[in-house]
Amino acid sequence: MGHLVGKDIYKKLVQKIDAQAVRVPFNERIYNIVKALYSAEEAEIYVKMPYGLSTLDRIQKITGINPARLKNLLEGLSDKGLVIDLFIDGEYHYMPSPIAVGIFEFTMMRTQGDLDMETWGKLFHHYFEDGSLYKANFSNGEQIGPLRTVPHEESLADHVEILDYERAVHIVESAEKVAVGLCSCRHEKHHADAKECDVPLDTCLSFGMGAEYLTRHNMAVEVSKSALKENLARSREYGLVLQADNVQKGIASICQCCGCCCNLLLGMNKFGYENAIVTSNFIADIEDEKCTGCGKCAKACPINAIEMKDDSDPNTKRKKKPEINLDLCIGCGVCGLDCKPSACQLIPRKKRVIHPETTFERVILQSLERGALQNQIFDNPENIGNKAMNAILGAFLRLPPVKSALMSDALRSRFLGAMRAGVRLQGKGFLTEM
Ligand code: SF4
Ligand code: SF4
Ligand code: SF4
The missing domain is CATH 1.10.10.10 (Winged helix-like DNA-binding domain superfamily/Winged helix DNA-binding domain)
Structure with a gap:
């Protein structure tokens, strides 16, 4: 060649x-x-x-x-x-x-071979810090990201319904194989001398095919489900946000993230892209009569969505009371974990959030939003015919009205159905099941 x-x-x-x-x-x-x-x-x-x-x-x-x-x-x-x-x-x-979840995470999860973690950690840190990656992926109101928020069930209000794919414990229990690896973001911060928290590094949980890939390449170790559940329980102690693959079926990982190290949360906290995190179907709510004004929820919120405001109500001893910025709240439930009177809880969002059913759907929608879908369809970069069709389709799909029509509630499922049929015709039906 x-x-x-x-x-x-x-x-x-x-x-x-x-x-x-x-x-x-x-x-x-x-x-x-x-x-x-x-x-x-x-x-x-x-x-x-x-x-x-x-x-x-x-x-x-x-x-x-x-x-x-x-x-x-x-x-x-x-x-x-x-x-x-x-x-x-x-x-x-x-x-x-891809860069994520992929090159970045897997590099910083490696444990074997010729490793220069310090150099790699510093290089990645330097790249994330300049903000260009966030701008390229979140500055046009994109709705589909790689991870979605999983609520802490302990914070759900009574009688709130939650689906199985939204429950961390169900994801663990239903997986064929489970494994634990290093948290890439904290590992990167550690080597870049930028880690400010005392959260442990062994918090990257993987399942099924994800666990199989990572253990085969020494990036994670297989553990029992009870050990994994104990690991998961620490996320309550440290007040970590749970983020899973943004799919409903075949979930490959759950991250346990802190607001100071997680590169996705930093997309919100540092660069102000509210869509960097896909929310859960829940949102925080405070029952005013129960709230003592202790301020623990505001301190715990990893994205600073709660502010303690002066309380002028003469009928209460509280000096301050919490106010939630509902536009920011990702529905993680961290705020409710240490609220003694259970005043701070998660309730259902008015409008349900799009969580793609499979990885196939997520990649299609995520690529469509970011102008890269043509590469998934005409995927041979060495074929001239493929290259030409790729360019024509790419120009069409990048037209804003086309993109927003295909992402709309009315057309999205028909569009995904057509994509599935096309892939099956190419003899790659297995992709649609992933
Ligand atoms: S997304 Fe969260 S748990 Fe995953 S690697 Fe980053 S900080 Fe760690
Ligand atoms: S933690 Fe609970 S009691 Fe304390 S301020 Fe927040 S909602 Fe009120
Ligand atoms: S207010 Fe903060 S901690 Fe509470 S659910 Fe929303 S984002 Fe999470």
């Missing part, structure tokens, strides 16, 4: 990462990250391989690389979390890792 050398291949590599469901604007900071993580040969494979999960045979035909060499390289990339390999229908399928 013709080798692209020096800076060009790494620039193309960033462009390829940027063309996926989470956008990655090019600058010197991301360039330095990919240069530290990929060899030039690995970068070239990443650039040439299809966007979607593909067999070794398909990638070999597209890249023209010797099969044994290719297998070796893909396995090495998978061990580093730079490519995702999943065992489906009796053989491995490979796809390039």
Whole structure:
């Protein structure tokens, strides 16, 4: 194959990462990250391989690389979390890792091999700090993000109905395999000398296919379900936000996040993008008569959505009372965990939130919102016909009226149905089940 050398291949590599469901604007900071993580040969494979999960045979035909060499390289990339390999229908399928959940998390979860965590932690920290990644992904009112808030059930008001996919304990109990790994955001902050909290690092919980991928590559260790539930219980003690994969079926992970380290919460806290976090279907509510004005809820809220205001009511001994900014509240329930009179609780939101049913749906909707859906449909970057169709479709899908029509309540499910049918016609029906 013709080798692209020096800076060009790494620039193309960033462009390829940027063309996926989470956008990655090019600058010197991301360039330095990919240069530290990929060899030039690995970068070239990443650039040439299809966007979607593909067999070794398909990638070999597209890249023209010797099969044994290719297998070796893909396995090495998978061990580093730079490519995702999943065992489906009796053989491995490979796809390039997106930046998140992918290159960032898996790099900072690695425990084996030639590791330079300090350099990587500092490089990622430097990139997140400049804010360009948040701007590229959240500045146009995007509704679909990679993670969704899971409520602390202890904070739900009496008789509030909650579905199984919204319950952390149900996610643990129904998983085939469960594992624990390092929290990438805290690990990154630790190495960048920016970790301000005492929250432990072993808080990344994974399930099913996610647990299988991470344990196979030494990025997590398999544990019993009771150990995982004990780990989860610590999130109440530390007042952590639970965030799961933004899907209803096949949930691969639950994060336990603090407002100071979590890069998604920082999207809200530091850069002001309220849509950086997909909310739960619940919202905080305070029962005024019960509230003593202790202020614990305001202190606990990881996104500062509660403010203690002067209480001028002559009939109460309270000096202050909490006021919730309902536009900010993500429905995590952290505020209710330490409210002694149970005045602060979660109640249902008036309008239910879109949580995609499967990963397939999430990737389609997330890519559509970020102008990258054409790459999931015409996914062979080495085919000229594919490239042309990709460009035409991309221009069409990026038109604001087209995008908002396809995302609307009226058209979304028909659009997703058509996408599923198209993928099945290509013989990749397994993708629609993921
Ligand atoms: S999202 Fe939360 S738990 Fe996950 S890696 Fe970041 S801080 Fe850690
Ligand atoms: S923690 Fe409870 S009692 Fe204390 S201020 Fe908040 S709502 Fe009121
Ligand atoms: S007020 Fe804060 S802590 Fe309470 S549910 Fe909303 S975001 Fe979570």
